[in-house]
Amino acid sequence: MATTSTVDAESRRERLLEILNADGIIRLDAAAERLGVSPMTVRRDLADLETDGQLRRVRGGAVPSLRPRSFVERMSIGAEAKLVIADKARALVPAAGAAAFDASSTVGTLLSRLEGASDLSIATNSYENFQVARRLPGAHALLIGGEAEERTDSFVGLLACQAAGSLHYSRFFTSSAAADPARGTSEVTLAETQVKLAFVEASDETVLLVDSTKLGQRALARALDWDRIDTMVTELDPADERLDAYRELTNLL
Known part of the structure; x- marks a missing residue:
């Protein structure tokens, strides 16, 4: 028995x-x-x-659990929510100029749902997201290199931060491990936050793509305060009560 x-x-x-x-x-x-x-x-x-x-x-x-995960592992979690978020965020991706995309799997889903661009330079610190971007018609993919973070399949460190800040982006698309109304976003490694902050500093606007399971949570390293985030896109209806704590902090989509 x-x-x-x-x-x-x-x-x-x-x-x-x-x-x-x-x-x-x-x-x-x-x-x-x-x-x-x-x-x-x-x-x-x-x-x-x-x-x-x-x-x-x-x-x-x-x-x-809030721990470093490979890109493939992260891509398999909450796939349905990622698709909803990506389809809502597609209209925010500029057709030309330059835009930055972090190493998250949610951002990777967004890139995979794009059909093309007029003349858009796409910068990312993820090799997986770079591979998707380079196949988009009308897009110029730029891989932000640096130190390889084997646990998350991203590029981080001083060189990555310097490269991330070398262009001017109209929008930066990012996700996060957690998003708390009082403490902002947070990540599972400090190195991830540093690259994201470099992208934010070089961008006119920042768009946060995050599924509802991450709301009200806190991870290891603080990343973005709410005054650095212009729009938050979730899989929820913007009127959903689970978003009430965020209404005064940022635009909701």
Whole structure:
């Protein structure tokens, strides 16, 4: 019986992680119903997964743990929300001039949804996002190089910051690990924040692309204050009450 119980628990936890990757969040009651178990059982499973560093428990469920992840791993989390955000943000991408795009997977989704540009220089510190940008008709892709951050598949460090600040951008498109109404955005590494700040300083406007699971959260390193963010794009309807705390801080889309 103990062996069967252990196998069942392992199977449940695998399915919970599948839900987390697909939706970007685990909602306790909904997960219990899908798995055919009690909410208390799901709570225990979430506690074990949190101990293993697989997720982070929040009220009513769990969200991905705030730790460095590869581009591929990040791309697989909350894919549906990323598509909604990208489609909402497409109209904000200029057709010409220069625009900056960070190394986030949400920004990568936005780039993949663009159909082309008139004469747009696209600068990014992500090789994956650079590869997408270089295939866009009418776009000139610029890879911001520097020190390779192996954990996040991005380029960071002094050279990256200097290169990021060498152009003038009409808009900078960025995501974040967390977005708190009192503390602004934050990232899982300090090096990521430094490159983003360099992009912000060189840009007329900054557009934050962030899914709702990151709202009200805080990660390791503080990044952007709200007075540096002109527009926040989420997968939510702008009238959603979950955005109430952000209405006076930035434009919502």
